[in-house]
Amino acid sequence: MSTPSVTDSVTPTPAGGGAARRGRSPWAEFAVKRALGLLGTMVVLVLLTFFIVRLIPGDPAVQVAGSDATAAQVEAARHQLGLDKPLWQQLGDYVGGLLRGDLGDSFSMRGSVRDVVLSRLWFTGTIAFVAMAVVLLLAVPLGMAVGILTRGGRRRWLDRVFTVLTGLVAAVPSYVMATLLILLFPVTLALLFPAYSELNPTASLVLPVLSLAVGPIMIMARVVRREIAVVLEQDFMRTARGWRLGTLRLYGKYAFPSLMTSTLTLSGLILTAMLGSAIVVETVFSVPGLGLGLVRAILAKDYPVIQGIVLILGIIAALLTLAIDTILGIIDPRTLGGRHA
Amino acid sequence: MNTRPATLLAGLAVVACSALTACGAPDTGGSASTTLYTESTAAPTSFDPARARAGDDFVVDSLLYDTLVARDDDGLVPALATEWTEDSASSYTFTIRDDATCADGTAITPTVVADSLKYFANNDAGDHVFSPLVFGPGKPTITADDAAGTVSIELSEPYAVLPAGLAIPQSGIICPAGLKDPEGLANGTVEGAFSGPYALGETKPGVSYTYELRKGYDAWPEFAEPLTGKPASKLVFSIATDQATAANKLLSGDLQIANLGGENIDRVSKGDFNRVKTIIANVYVMFNERPGHFFADNAEARQAVARAIDRDAYNNVFSAGKADLFNSIVPSSYACALDDESLIEPHDPAAAASVLKGAKIKMVASTAFGDSGKGAEYLQAVLTDAGAKVDLQKVDNATWATETQKPNGDWDITFMGDINAGRIISASLDRVLGTPLEKGGRNIPGVDNAPAAEALKQGLQTADVDAQCEAFETAQRLLLERDDVVPLSGVTWETTSASNVTVRAPGGNLNYRTVRIED
Missing domain, CATH: 3.10.105.10 (Dipeptide-binding Protein; Domain 3)
Known part of the structure; x- marks a missing residue:
């Protein structure tokens, strides 16, 4: 990248130590560290979810056997579910299944956990990734615009209004935002859908996406506004302004790339957080995604589905973080944690 | 590089426009469509009626499997059995109709009925929870006479409510293909297992289940007040979140049938809906x-x-x-x-x-x-x-x-x-x-x-x-x-349905087989 940027202007750290000193690629060290980290995360997730689900009050065998079951029938259900085995054996069976790629079978519905997860993943993935796209498309231009308009202490009123408004909206929890959006659009304006609709799947996902996106738009816009203020004071921007370039070219080509690192880092954090918020938003809008599935599985004491969904969400979050770090590593190799080769 | 954001923006704009346009004219499943959308509170735990455990299983079973008798407002009416006699509280004989078939075309003979009831009565594994409620505390002896077209049930201990028990969906008749493959039967993958008016269509585990009307099915129960209108060609059951959401969906036309209780009933009271209380x-x-x-x-x-x-x-x-x-x-x-x-x-x-x-x-x-x-x-x-x-x-x-x-x-x-x-x-x-x-x-x-x-x-x-x-x-x-x-x-x-859709609860039992679309 020949374009001058903030990252280019940072003084390189003195050489010595780390991968470079040992003559290894920083990518190799990065890959080893991350693979070990991913493995550790998975082990912790598997163990934690396995033991935590068993702390949920209530007996899954009673739930599965139904309200008309006798004690003997409940015991038969317990045997069928494998819950009469010692805990270590249940853990062994579960881990053995995972190693074979088998997440087990649902207690509460016919079918494998894999099928349950796959049928729901699309919904969660769609609302989270579309929400993220909306955040990037709106927050970056908004933050840049306010930053540019208020640079050097200009238009202080705009700065104050922006700061107060974004702070207020960002503080609204996603479930409150979801309720407010339902109140505004379907209830008051008779627009869009208050819940997921099989008849209008695309339209009915608009409000869930907005519920997830509005808060992060504000957060990211604030970060971008602060970042751009710093970038605009850099020497290369003063030089670029002297070239009398058009506004779009000036800020798009010279200022925007300098925001990439912080924007991407924040995007990773927001996207991971959105997977958590999806649990609430999916429940409010009745979107049949992983979040709603998790809530239902907890109520149904469906241990395999709870374990499966938590594990898959954990893997997705870990992989997202890895992907963001990899992209950051490509943009700025110093973020790899080692030294330049 | 500069074109990517523009393309993304345009793409999102198209999605947003199509979304907003769609919400202006939702497909309410009106007269042209015979697909009806409704909700159940939970996913079916099994498609094997003998292994049914929860209320939502019973609904599914009532669509997929025929019973010998059916409950009407004034007692029991013929279904697969055209008539029945009670010699005592321990001895019953059912005459089986001769024109009913399974989803794979197999004729539903007295032997088919008897084999299914024997399977249901066998509760050795303890998972046929409703078997004792149908046959009572004793052991049943079930025999078929194909020539006479009858099935006899002898109970080792008197149990006077057996015929009423045979009206519950859990005692529904499983066709031979299902009995041959118990695991497939439970998973709903054996189409030939079904004896009822519907067969299992597309399933999205824990999300939605579609039931498709069998072509040529004509073994509807003989209710005192005959059913009018036409049955839905497809019934789509999605899993409900709560009744407030169901009321919202009913009002917006996303559901044609919803079960409401408490204050949610008031929310739809002014609309043009049919209602049945259960x-x-x-x-x-x-x-x-x-x-x-x-x-x-x-x-x-x-x-x-x-x-x-x-x-x-x-x-x-x-x-x-x-x-x-x-x-x-x-x-x-x-x-x-x-x-x-x-x-x-x-x-x-x-x-x-x-x-x-x-x-x-x-x-x-x-x-x-x-x-x-x-x-x-x-x-x-x-x-x-x-x-x-x-x-x-x-x-x-x-x-x-x-x-x-x-x-x-x-x-x-x-x-x-x-x-x-x-x-x-x-x-x-x-x-x-x-x-x-x-x-x-x-x-x-x-x-x-x-x-x-x-x-x-x-x-x-x-x-x-x-x-x-x-x-x-x-x-x-x-x-x-x-x-x-x-x-x-x-x-x-209150089971509330769109103005052109009716559902009945004969004898107080909500029965989705009675769902009809009026012309």
């Missing part, structure tokens, strides 16, 4: 009468609890006044139900206080009954007003069932929500008068009311309808006189 569970106060618990051998305390309750005030809290109050443990619409208001204790808070002052009572309640268990909160409040110290544990339904359905459960009093799938009064009485849980029975509170239990037993041993009702009424009277239970109300649903 009671999905019978609610009463139940006391743990095992030794060591507060209400054991303490009829005075049980009576005091009954007197502490103002039934109208309770009903307002429990269901916004929408539920009907019962004078027994079942509604008066059940055959042989006692409807004698004089057996209900009068509201007398002073008398209740004189007995309950200082009492320490452990109460457990499910959030599934009423509006998140508000009925239990009402009971806690009136008992507290009477001077008792009530420790209320309000938990989800599974936790409640776990606690109350183990013999050593740590509770003194609870709200019982009795789901009686067959609407057979003996099944409800068995929960409080039969063999206790610790001896393998269904008597949850461990009530030891020998005269009432004997009356229940007598009722099950006679095929004479009048004698049967007399015995069951005696059992109820003896139960209420001792205040072993305090009758309250039902969990009431």
Whole structure:
């Protein structure tokens, strides 16, 4: 990248130590560290979810056997579910299944956990990734615009209004935002859908996406506004302004790339957080995604589905973080944690 | 690089526009479409009717499998069996219609019916939960006579309510293909297993299930009031989140049928909808009468609890006044139900206080009954007003069932929500008068009311309808006189459907087979 940027202007750290000193690629060290980290995360997730689900009050065998079951029938259900085995054996069976790629079978519905997860993943993935796209498309231009308009202490009123408004909206929890959006659009304006609709799947996902996106738009816009203020004071921007370039070219080509690192880092954090918020938003809008599935599985004491969904969400979050770090590593190799080769 | 954001922006704009346009004209599944959308509270636990356990399983089974008889407003009507005879409370013969077929074209002969019933009766694995409720405590001997077109059922112990039991969807007839592949049957993957009007179509586990009308199916039950209109070619059941959302979807046209309760009924009251009211569970106060618990051998305390309750005030809290109050443990619409208001204790808070002052009572309640268990909160409040110290544990339904359905459960009093799938009064009485849980029975509170239990037993041993009702009424009277239970109300649903869609609840049982689209 020949374009001058903030990252280019940072003084390189003195050489010595780390991968470079040992003559290894920083990518190799990065890959080893991350693979070990991913493995550790998975082990912790598997163990934690396995033991935590068993702390949920209530007996899954009673739930599965139904309200008309006798004690003997409940015991038969317990045997069928494998819950009469010692805990270590249940853990062994579960881990053995995972190693074979088998997440087990649902207690509460016919079918494998894999099928349950796959049928729901699309919904969660769609609302989270579309929400993220909306955040990037709106927050970056908004933050840049306010930053540019208020640079050097200009238009202080705009700065104050922006700061107060974004702070207020960002503080609204996603479930409150979801309720407010339902109140505004379907209830008051008779627009869009208050819940997921099989008849209008695309339209009915608009409000869930907005519920997830509005808060992060504000957060990211604030970060971008602060970042751009710093970038605009850099020497290369003063030089670029002297070239009398058009506004779009000036800020798009010279200022925007300098925001990439912080924007991407924040995007990773927001996207991971959105997977958590999806649990609430999916429940409010009745979107049949992983979040709603998790809530239902907890109520149904469906241990395999709870374990499966938590594990898959954990893997997705870990992989997202890895992907963001990899992209950051490509943009700025110093973020790899080692030294330049 | 510069074109990517623009392309993304344009793409999103297209999606947004199409989304907003779509919401202007939702497809309500109107006259051109015969696909109807509705909801169930949970995913089916099995597609094998013999292994059905929950209310949503029964709905599925009623679509996929035919039963020998069907429940109508005035009793049983022919379904797969055109007629039946009761030689005694232990001997029954059913004549099977000769034109019914399975989804794979196999004829439903008496042998097919007998094989299915034998499979259902075999409860060796303990997972055919409803088998004892249909065949009673003894062993059935089921024989087919293809030449005569009949199936005979001989019971080792008299059980007078067998025909009514054979109306429940759990006893639905499984075709030979299903019996050959029990695992596939449970998973719903054996299309030839189905004997009912619908076959399982697309399934999205835990999300939605589609049932497709079988071409040429014509074995609809012979209801006294014939069904009019045409059946839906597809019924799509998605899994509901809550009734408020269901009401929203009904109003926006995303659902054509929804089950609503409490205040949600009012939300759609002004719309152009069809409605049918059903009671999905019978609610009463139940006391743990095992030794060591507060209400054991303490009829005075049980009576005091009954007197502490103002039934109208309770009903307002429990269901916004929408539920009907019962004078027994079942509604008066059940055959042989006692409807004698004089057996209900009068509201007398002073008398209740004189007995309950200082009492320490452990109460457990499910959030599934009423509006998140508000009925239990009402009971806690009136008992507290009477001077008792009530420790209320309000938990989800599974936790409640776990606690109350183990013999050593740590509770003194609870709200019982009795789901009686067959609407057979003996099944409800068995929960409080039969063999206790610790001896393998269904008597949850461990009530030891020998005269009432004997009356229940007598009722099950006679095929004479009048004698049967007399015995069951005696059992109820003896139960209420001792205040072993305090009758309250039902969990009431209004099944609300679009103006051109009708659903019926023959004999009080919501029946999705009766869904029809009017021209």
